[in-house]
Amino acid sequence: MKQDTTTSPSPTPSTDAVQPAQAQGREDLKAWEASQPANIYLSDAHFKRLVPLYVTGEAVEKLEADLERFGAQVVSAVDPLVRENNLHQNLPRLERYSGIGERVEKIAHHPTYHEAGRYIYGSGVMSAYAEHPNAVGVLSRFYLSSYNGEAGHNCPLACTAGVIRVLQELAPDALREKYLPGFLNRDYDKHLExxxxxxxxxxxxxxxxxxxxxxxxxxxxxxxxxxxxxxxxxxxxxxxxxxxxxxxxxxxxxxxxxxxxxxxxxxxxxxxxxxxxxxxxxxxxxxxxxxxxxxxxxxxxxxxEDGFKNMMTLVINTSRLFNAAGCMGLARRAYITARTYAAHRHAFGQPIINYPLVQETLANLKAEVDACTSGTLHLAWLSDRNERGQAGKDEQQFLRMALNLNKVRTAKSGRWACVEGIEILGGNGAIESFSPLPRLLRDAIVFENWEGTHNTLQMQIMRDMQKYGVHEGFFSYLENRLRDCRASDQTQVETVRDIIGKSKKSLASLATLPPGAATLAMRPQMDRLAWIFYAVTRLWERGQQENAAAVDDASVQQFIAHRLLGEVDYSDSAVLSRLRTLLQDI
The missing domain is CATH 2.40.110.20 (Butyryl-CoA Dehydrogenase, subunit A; domain 2)
Known part of the structure; x- marks a missing residue:
């Protein structure tokens, strides 16, 4: 009899079996999700320090209370509503006719759109305009709302702000009385957009x-x-x-x-x-x-004869400030997502936040978001001063130039922050269902083109320099701010002052070039001018605050080294220490 020489096949491992490493990896991801801030205002130490710098008295107490309440709602209520509303099957639809054939030209939204809107408008983000001027109060709320990207409502808020400004400044009494109360109503179901x-x-x-x-x-x-x-x-x-x-x-x-x-x-x-x-x-x-x-x-x-002028002053410039605050809101979210992920994601036996390359990426992210947020809120404050008639010539020239510089740079930084955040998450960063970063990146790209492309804004700045000499007021204003900085920051103040001197010479040299060449030579100056503005603002802020935190020191130092100087002395042992200090804040 022949013997059976075949062997039984080896048992196939169960596809349901979970290896210890996989189980731990999933537990790490659960811990990452659980580590997200419960309140985006209370967890934003830098922004919390800024608010009382620009708002004082009873107004700051009211604003801080509103921000604390809304900061919790943005996370617990608005975030899941925005995620669901952004799913492809829930996007807005055009309904041109009613059920009985009347032409209505309406847009149908998923119920989550309206639920999110009730929280956002309920924050007082538009009703705050009743206390005119109040760009700081309005944009502080808008910054928190933009933690969720555009969210379906944040572009409408910017547009509505322009309408409110026009009604307040230009409308006949009858039209203002008819419409303005609806725009200032914080009840979503009764408000106007x-x-x-x-x-x-x-x-x-x-x-x-x-x-x-x-x-x-x-x-x-x-x-x-x-x-x-x-x-x-x-x-x-x-x-x-x-x-x-x-x-x-x-x-x-x-x-x-x-x-x-x-x-x-x-x-x-x-x-x-x-x-x-x-x-x-x-x-x-x-x-x-x-x-x-x-x-x-x-x-x-x-x-x-003032149609275009009013359009620019009341509508477009307002939107450019909103655009900047929106970019920083989503950039802050990108940083939080990446920073918390790095603390919980393990590779080669330790959390990836322990690796210097990751630390530097996150530190640069935080330092830049801090700086751009500071610059944007400073412009909101200066805008309020200008509306009250308190701004001098230098302030007005600075505001005109810096508004456009800030729009360009914050838009670039918002997109960059999302890309850097996705890089920290690796392949997971590209997955729509894994984190909000893909949605935020798509929103950031659109923000970049709203209210003027980079080239358009550069050309506007150059025209303003040639026609009005706005760069003279720009530099004068910044140099005056440097006089109010802390004695302990004087080394950095002198560094920035030296760079201002070099930038003045670079701008002066543009006049010697043919027009086409001058526009090309101006392009790299755009970022440099914005970096100078942010560095001065950060140093000036510290001079107004009694106790600057160590993490704030690290943020300013990192920003100046990375962006303004463009070089870091890695032989200095203080560099790694600075990175670790900066990442103590979420």
Whole structure:
């Protein structure tokens, strides 16, 4: 008889079996999720130190109480709502007609959109404008809201802020009394929202080419005829629009600023149609679209010759400050996500936060977010001073130049922070369901192009330098701030003062170059000027505070070394110590 020489197959390991290393890895990830701050205001030591620097008296107590309450809600309530609302199947939809065939031009949102909105508007972020001027109070709340990226509501907040400013400064009494209370209402279910429609298909930055017409009516109102190509928050209650009154001159000087209600007094659509919604890379929970206006009733805001000026001063500059605060809110989230992950993720036997390369990446992230947040809140404070008529010439020139520098740099830094955060998470960083970083990165890329591309803002700064000499006030203001710094920071103050001197010479040399070459030579100066602004602001802040924390010392030193000097002496044993100190703060 032949013997059976076959052997039984080896048992197949169960796919459900979990190895000890895998179990530990998953427990580490659970610990990471559990380590996220329960309150983003209380956990943000740097921002907490800034608030009482720029707001005082009873106002600071009220603001801090609002921020503490909202800081908890942003994490516990708003975050999960925003995540669900941003899922593809929950994105906004265009509904042009009602169930009985009436044209309504409405946007349908998932219920989580409205639930999130109740918390965000309930924070008082728009109602704070009742205490005008109050950019610091408004943007402090907005910064916390932006922890969740655009969140479907943060672009509408920026647009609404522009409408509020126009109503406060330019509107006839009857129009202001009719609409302003609704915009200042913190009850989401009763509030009004605004939008701003400038961009047309032939171009966004070249506003002077706008072709939309405004036809004056016998009663003094206007009818708007034309197409707007990129209309964010398209379901707003009121649109601010650029349009050219019949007979007006070409270019930006002929443009007027118009207030266009979504609905007429009888509740019908105000003679506009939505072509379609934009399928955007980011900010997907907020509806953007294309609109045709076919005789929409409108009201002219301000003097006819000041339309573009008012648009820039009250609408675009306001949005640029909001954009900066939004970028820093999501950048702060990127840092928190990466910092806590590094503390719990193990590789080669220890948490990856123990490795110097990771430490330096996180330290640079924190130092830059701190610096850009400081700069943005400083500009909000200076904007309030300017609104009160308290700003001198240097302050006004500084504000004009720094607003644009800050918009460019914070937008770059917001995107960079998300990319660096994803790098810390490795492959996990690319997974939409693993962390908010992919969504934040997509939002940050859109933020970068809102309210002027980098090139557009650079050219505006160069025109302002040539026409108004704003760089002279810019440097003068910063040099004055350096006189109010701590004695213990004088070494760094002298470093910054020396760099200011070199930057003055670099800008002066632009005048010797042909125009095309000058624009190219200005590009690297843009970042350098922003870094100078942030470094001076950080040093000045410390001079106003009685007890600066060690982590704050480390943040300033790291920022100056990494960004302003662009070099680090790694032979200095204090470098690694500084990195570890800086990472003591989440």
């Amino acid at each position: 605004g939008a701003q429609f400038l961009t047309e298909v032939q171009g966004g930055s070249d506003v002077g080419q706008n072709g939309t017409r405004a036809e004056r009516q016998p009663d003094g109102s206007y009818r708007i005829w034309g197409e707007k190509w990129f209309c964010s928050n398209i379901d707003a209650d009121v649109f601010l629009m650029s349009a050219r009154p019949d007979g007006a001159q070409d270019g930006t000087r002929g443009l007027g600023l118009f207030f266009v209600p979504r609905e007429l007094d009888d509740g019908t659509v105000n003679n506009f149609t939505i072509r379609r919604l934009k399928d955007k890379l980011g900010t997907r929970s907020m509806a953007s679209g294309e609109c045709d206006f076919r005789g929409a009733r409108a009201y002219h805001m301000g003097a006819s």
